[in-house]
Structures are given as structure tokens and as C-alpha cells.
Amino acid sequence: MYLDHFGFKQLPFRLTPDTELFYALPPHLEAIQMTLSALAMGEGFIQIAGEVGTGKTLVCRMLVRQLLAQYELAYLPTPAMSGRELRAALAKELGLEPEEDHLTLTESIHRTLIERKRAGRSVVVLLDEAQALPDDALEALRLLGNLETEQEKLLQIVLLGQPELDARLATPQLRQFHQRITFRAVLRPLDLAETVSYIDHRLGKAGAESGLIPLARQKEIWQASGGIPRLINQLCHKAFIMACSAGRGAVNKADIRAAIEDTRAARQPRWHFPVLWGWN
Numbered sequence: 001m002y003l004d005h006f007g008f009k010q011l012p013f014r015l016t017p018d019t020e021l022f023y024a025l026p027p028h029l030e031a032i033q034m035t036l037s038a039l040a041m042g043e044g045f046i047q048i049a050g051e052v053g054t055g056k057t058l059v060c061r062m063l064v065r066q067l068l069a070q071y072e073l074a075y076l077p078t079p080a081m082s083g084r085e086l087r088a089a090l091a092k093e094l095g096l097e098p099e100e101d102h103l104t105l106t107e108s109i110h111r112t113l114i115e116r117k118r119a120g121r122s123v124v125v126l127l128d129e130a131q132a133l134p135d136d137a138l139e140a141l142r143l144l145g146n147l148e149t150e151q152e153k154l155l156q157i158v159l160l161g162q163p164e165l166d167a168r169l170a171t172p173q174l175r176q177f178h179q180r181i182t183f184r185a186v187l188r189p190l191d192l193a194e195t196v197s198y199i200d201h202r203l204g205k206a207g208a209e210s211g212l213i214p215l216a217r218q219k220e221i222w223q224a225s226g227g228i229p230r231l232i233n234q235l236c237h238k239a240f241i242m243a244c245s246a247g248r249g250a251v252n253k254a255d256i257r258a259a260i261e262d263t264r265a266a267r268q269p270r271w272h273f274p275v276l277w278g279w280n
Helices: 026-040 056-066 083-093 102-118 135-145 164-169 172-179 192-205 215-225 229-245 253-261
Strands: 045-050 071-076 122-127 155-161 181-187
Touching (some): 026 056, 026 155, 056 071, 056 155, 071 083, 172 181, 192 215, 215 253, 229 253
Parallel strands (some): 045 181, 122 155
16 A cells, blocks of 8 residues: 555545545535534424535434434434334334334334433434435335424434435425425535645645645546545545555646546546646
8 A cells, every 4th residue: 555655644545535634515414513503403304415426424324423422313324124124223222122013113212202201311312314215215204203202302303314315305295204304415526726725734634744645636636536535535546556656756638638538437537638628
């Protein structure tokens, strides 16, 4: 690997979400602040939407770290389950024994949530990959979201999912659920300035010297990635492998081109010239 070659303390562009490398760029910071504010106001349903690779899982982990002590977290990372399985998973997160009868299980969850509220604690459910939930699970969520006292919700639910979730919620059979989402944030792709800041931040956290990826190369990474953080990480990682293999002390145009060609999800340049190549 290229750690020793470039003098890195750690891999700057690993694909696994790492909160230690988190950089509070506007799209992610806005989503986190919106969600925390909505939770503080007692809102029942909150949605964070974003394309694949825009950082939903990392935002989710940062939310977990920033939740105040009054919140009790129920994290469901892979919610592709039926309504019955979803209720059972929530019950397990609350320390309950799942019951076969879903009405009895819902009553047990209700009693537990009331006990938590009386103790001054609010239960927050974080559902990652929410677009994978079947309709009966979304309906089960809606019914769980109806659990409340005369003054406030007993359960607050944060949905993190791809834009496909919006299309499903727009269908007539899910309109009641859609109406209950009061706050929604979108994780848009990074612009050029944000991409440059993102790359420089990660290199700095890894202990890199300046200039390892010149600005012109960073612009090419932004063009090819479309500002998607996961693709930025892949392209930078591969470019460093190419530069290390060639014994170079910095990433050059050939390294970026090879990294782009090796990444199927990246936007490929429309033309190539010996000196200039680009997308437009």
C-alpha cells in the first residue's frame, strides 16, 4: 500500500465511513442540524435523502454521536423487512422480548415508550436504507408514529434513504405516511470548492504534505465523480496506488486518467488529447 511511500499516518480515502475523517461541509452539516432541531421540537418523522455515495451512513453515525443524553437510540441499519419483523426489531432495541401477536407486541412497545417518556427520555429510531422497506413495514412505521401522549410523540423516526423513497411515498397508498414527514433534508453532491476542501481535509488528517494532488487534478476528480463523496474517495485512492506503483511523489494526470478508467461509476471524459482532455 502507499502509506509509507507518501508518509501517511492513515489511509485518507478509505471507503468505510469514518467519523474521525468527517468534514462538516454544508450539505452534511445542514442535514445534521436540521435533524437535531426537528428532534428537539418533538417532530415525529424526519427524512434525510441522498443519492448513493453522498454520505447518508456517515451523517447517520454523526447523528448518533451528537444525540443528547435525553435520547435513547434504536438503530435499524438494514430495514428490508416486513412490518412484523420491523416491530420485533424495534422491540429488541427497546429490551423487550418479541411476541408472536403483533397487537400484543405493539401494546408492549407502547407501554415501554410511556415509561421512557415518564423517565425523561425520548426514543429515536434511525432507519438507514429506508427505500428498501416494503409497504407493510412503512405502514407499521406510520402506526408506531401515531403513538403519543396528549402533548407529544412517544417515538421519533429518522428515515435515511435514496431518492427512490420519495417516488414510493408519492403513491396514493402511502400518502398518509408522506404527510407525516414534517422535515426533510437532501444530501446534494459537492460543488468544486467543496470537493477541493474535502480532499485537502482528508489529506491533512492523514498527515500529508501539500501538493500531493494538485488543484488541476482535483478539478478532474470533481468532474469525474460528479461531486459524490464515495466516488471522490475511490478515485483518489486509486490515483495514489497508480502514483505509488510508478514511484512518483505526487499524483499526475496519467494517474487520474487511469483511476477514472478503472472506476465504472465515474463520468468518463468525452475526449482525450495528449495535453488536454475533458468532459465538455
